[in-house]
Amino acid sequence: MNNKEQIFLRSALTLEGAVMSSANVMPWFWSRQDAHRFRLEKIPFSELSKWGFDADTGNLCHESGRFFSIEGIRVKTNWGSVPEWDQPIINQPEIGFLGFITKKIDGVLHFLVQAKMEPGNINMIQLAPTLQATRSNFTRVHQGKSPPYLEYFIDRSNSKVLFDSLQSEQGARFLRKRNRNIIIEVEHDIPVYEDYCWMTLGQVLQTMRHDNIVNMDARTVISCISYGGSDGIQVTQGGLGASLLRSLDPLNRSEYSNEAIISWFTEQKFKYDLGIERIPLRIVHGWERTDMCVRHESGKFFSVIACAVEADNREVSSWTQPLVKAHQQGLIAFVAKEFKGILHFLVQAKVEPGNFDVAEMAPTVQCLTGSYEEAAPEDRPPFIDYVLNAKLEQVCFDTLQSEEGGRFYREENRNLFILAGEDFPEEVPENYIWMTAAQLKEFIKYNNFVNVQARCLLSSLSFI
Template identity: 55%
Template sequence: MVARLSFLSQAKFSRDTELLFLRSALTVENPFNSTQQVLEWIQERNRQVKVRVDRIPFTQMKSWGFDAERSRLAHSSGSFFSIDGINVRTNVGPVQDWDQPIINQPEIGYLGIITKIFNGTLYFLLQAKIEPGNVNNVQLSPTLQATKSNYTRIHKGKSPKYLEYFTDRLRCEILLDQLQSEQGARFLKKRNRNIIIKTDSEIEVFEDYCWLTLGQIKELMGMDNVVNMDTRTVISGISYGNHSDETVSFYNLLNNPSGTVGTRFLASELNAEVALHTTDAIIHWFTNLKTQYDLFIKALPLHAVRDWIIARDCIYHKDDKFFRVIGVHVEIANREVTGWDQPIIEPMDEGICAFIVKNIKGVIHFLVQAKVESGNFDILEMAPTVQCITSSYKNEESVRTLPYLGEVLAADSKNIIYDTMQSEEGGRFYREQNRNVIILVDESFSEKVPENYIWMTLNQLKVFNKFNNYLNIQARGLIAGISYR
């Protein structure tokens, strides 16, 4: 009996939380900060906070360097992260054997957001944070964004603000708690703890923080490079519940009978009954591919990585493709440590991440790709329809051979639902931004797809996103930006 009561109590908590999230997602009116005021505040922080990022040779980086054999680039403490070499072998794609440098950061950090209810609406405490690689300095980050090396103060600096709310479980109610992956082509099996907590107590709001509704955050995600990657991945984990087809149809009839794109996306999010494939069928598809596809990773010393050259100020590919590893000296006035050196990844060009979506059986479905990347934790992750994070997509060969790239690049503007430039994580990537696109195709677009693609509703994507290592960070960033208004 006690166990059943506990289950019922948890079920009620889940429903109440989902309704809180949904109400916040549909609210953009904010008595604390209008969306325009937030944008002006970000611009003001950019003017006020001193930021300087200078490229420097590896030999000038304080506390960083190559070991005697030039096998890796690492911090003298052994903490933070290192740049290692790997050989990758797979049986997928046109290139099945290659070497590359990769970021090795095995520790799990916090990406955490504090929430609080004001006048019945849930608000999110976000930070105007400057990272050395941000294209525009200030972006909106989670309340707490800290690696384990940061929050254990290996850098000898100040403790991150609000850390105690996440480490003291009695302070807050946990609304979401997940381990999620980072960029599989750049990080070696990297994961962070994505967590949202709710407090009922008074909380001090420091200078670089502000309260926003979820609807405002989504509104800001529709603008270029305002909301950082870490906030987007945390927001992507939010679920608004599972409802019957009849309930969703009734809701839409009452609230928006004209059926805007936003309400159609919300219906895809809430409808747990109508889908082209069952959840079990999707699991079978994904498991079957994992048994067919190989991914073998072998550690290499950096000096032995084929086709990559170690110069005095960068590590680069012989054909100047993909990315470079560079060294930077950083000075940011409002950080726990105001000055430091570090290696950082510089892309050779911007990329594109795109979902094709289609109305199937009356519900919007997303065309999802099962993608192998060198740093994946478990061979495959669910990715956008098209994901090219380098300029390689701009040549005719790629347009001809890469599935759906031609359709994405040739999409009529009237069919593009979402189109923004979004930055990758500025602590590890130097001014990297990718075009994020969602394209709604018509009934003539074929539902038949290659073996590593499948149609899924937004509700199904959110179901898989509750668990580790299913949706990659590019897919999570795109679904986070969907507005239901």
């Protein structure tokens, strides 16, 4: 029980924390919302403070040149049924911190979790990592306070790094955006500020069964955790927990070797073209700007809006900013099937305009808007009808989960995990492949392989 994979697994199997009981997790969460004053109001673009449309490009930018901007891109690709389009996109080239501080309490690893307000959050607050900050935030471009616990991630001389990697953000919304996902462990006592608490990983995973409680940033960091085999640790006999644990053991046999997966993935990136040209927002074809939003002329996809925000527990108590608002609920789903007793996930190589390197490994089905509902049969995403028509006993996980609330306005996706029946074909389209959970975890260790939707969905699966 000395290696970190076993330490993480024990924490994931512990539902009663040494600091907070599971029965008190949700009451504590709602008490933090009640303890603060939050206000969000949609406003005209003309009422934005320190933000504005550039006179030449029409790009929506902050006067400091920091934080992020809304720009235009022109996309040309041979992937999918639409070969060319224009769209607005978030350009945020700086890398931020998404990090958990952990500590063993009574022999079990606990995570320092934050009840964090973000303007676009459903519920206004959601459970977040210990530190969630862009470079503009932690360098105090906003002239506010430094984020709590920043010093532990800047100076790690008194801590141990358990995981540290750059991970991509939403490729359909961000232009080549990455954040530093990091987990550190401290041995000494540290202060626990208001709106923070220690929870076991098992408590966090159980909380993910609720709609829109654990934010996207917490889920992506947790997805980076590897567990390995149980090595004698008792888990629920039978059921998804035991199957998932076998799938997470890298010693168990997989349908495809890691080398075969790399070759398959390289072939997909070789086969598909992705041409991205940055263009001024004012000339983005098919989109229009009104006093209140930038939107597609069809009314579909998403729009860019402006909001005024007040929060008494943030580094700055009031501000205005743009947010991206989805027009429909999306769908994210993994289909899984056992091969020789080992659970495999059906993974697709998905091309999105903001990707660093053409394609990333994505869930079986990923539709960030509900536009598929009106699509012709030949244009509907593969396997979407299988997912939507799955029998109740096949559905192992089904919740609504939010996208990141600092940039997206109340955007949520239905997250599903479906166990395929014997009727599900083993042969799949060439841009799909079967992978074990251990293989997905292995590729998460490296930059720009597994996309944020796949990571977040994988992080939601628990053993109990």
